[in-house]
Amino acid sequence: MFSLTELLSASTHPGYSRPCGFPALLLTAFLFCRIIKTVVKTFKYFFGVRFEVKGLENFEVEGPAIIVSNHQSILDMMGLMEVLPDDCVQVGKKELMYAGTVGLIIYLGGVIFINRKSTTSAKMVMAEVAKTMAADKVKVWVYPEGTRNCTGDLLPFKKGAFHLAVQAQVPVIPVVYSSFTTFYNPKKNLFTSGKIKVEVLPAIETKGLTSGDVSDLTDRCFRTMRETLFRLSGCPSEAKDSS
Ligand SMILES: CCCCCCCCCCCCCC(=O)SCCNC(=O)CCNC(=O)[C@H](O)C(C)(C)COP(=O)(O)OP(=O)(O)OC[C@H]1O[C@@H](n2cnc3c(N)ncnc32)[C@H](O)[C@@H]1OP(=O)(O)O
Numbered sequence: 001m002f003s004l005t006e007l008l009s010a011s012t013h014p015g016y017s018r019p020c021g022f023p024a025l026l027l028t029a030f031l032f033c034r035i036i037k038t039v040v041k042t043f044k045y046f047f048g049v050r051f052e053v054k055g056l057e058n059f060e061v062e063g064p065a066i067i068v069s070n071h072q073s074i075l076d077m078m079g080l081m082e083v084l085p086d087d088c089v090q091v092g093k094k095e096l097m098y099a100g101t102v103g104l105i106i107y108l109g110g111v112i113f114i115n116r117k118s119t120t121s122a123k124m125v126m127a128e129v130a131k132t133m134a135a136d137k138v139k140v141w142v143y144p145e146g147t148r149n150c151t152g153d154l155l156p157f158k159k160g161a162f163h164l165a166v167q168a169q170v171p172v173i174p175v176v177y178s179s180f181t182t183f184y185n186p187k188k189n190l191f192t193s194g195k196i197k198v199e200v201l202p203a204i205e206t207k208g209l210t211s212g213d214v215s216d217l218t219d220r221c222f223r224t225m226r227e228t229l230f231r232l233s234g235c236p237s238e239a240k241d242s243s
């Protein structure tokens with residue numbers, strides 16, 4: 001079985017020997033992703049969630065990139081499908097792979113699985129991704145908070161996404177979703193209709209940066225995304241505090 005990542009890579013890598021029936025497999029993978037996107041995009045009508053998206057043109061960078069965004073809940077999967085570029089795979093925790101049908105869907109969708117409990121093995125996977133990004137010509141979507149967080153603020157960022165960007169020398173594109181707290185809180189059984197504002201921010205270049213610059217890059221991204229989160233969620237005073 002071939003994941004989307006392998007198929008995308010196979011389509012561009014000169015040394016790759018193509019499996020029998022390759023074009024059919026590639027077409028199937030693209031069709032599969034299209035179907036998942038189309039289906040998940042209809043969920044918003046059932047749940048009464050509206051999306052207001054700005055800055056989609058910022059995805060149009062040449063070549064691969066790392067996309068980083070805030071992660072509040074399962075609802076993000078609807079938000080993800082609203083804006084997900086066609087040439088993009090996600091980084092996810094390996095436990096998701098064993099989640100039955102959902103696991104199969106995301107495996108076929110090309111998700112790169114990492115073991116969050118082992119920094120060494122996660123770093124090895126990320127280093128491999130950095131090496132193959134250029135050949136694969138794919139964008140990689142990472143949730144730098146590393147876990148779901150529905151507090152209305154950001155958790156401190158993990159550094160993996162930024163190491164990946166620096167190692168591959170590709171830009172970082174931040175994406176921010178406004179806070180769901182006013183209309184969605186599973187602990188309080190609150191789920192009413194609401195609007196989610198999404199903003200794709202301008203790419204942050206990493207050309208010439210080295211591993212010594214990763215902390216600074218992480219901080220810059222964090223501050224920009226936090227300000228944007230508060231602005232989109234209508235908390236201007238907190239946005240001012242963070243700057
Ligand atoms: C259409 C398609 C259909 C398909 C369906 C699609 C739906 C898919 C939905 C999927 C949804 C999925 C949603 C989900 O599943 S979200 C959960 C899974 N995702 C993540 O966890 C991603 C974010 N995490 C990271 O990037 C972490 O950094 C990792 C896990 C890598 C390590 O975490 P850790 O906890 O250890 O913390 P740390 O970051 O403080 O790092 C510790 C130290 O290591 C250094 N370091 C870190 N990395 C690197 C590196 N690469 N090279 C060299 N060094 C590196 C780092 O500088 C630091 O050192 P120092 O600076 O303090 O000295």
Ligand SMILES: CCCCCCCC/C=C\CCCCCCCC(=O)OC[C@@H](O)COP(=O)(O)O
Binds near residue numbers: 075078
């Ligand atoms: C009720 C709303 C419906 C939302 C739409 C769901 C559509 C699902 C269809 C296909 C895509 C399947 C992707 C499901 C992936 C679940 C991602 C997720 O949220 O994983 C949790 C992980 O990040 C962090 O885990 P922890 O917070 O550390 O534990």
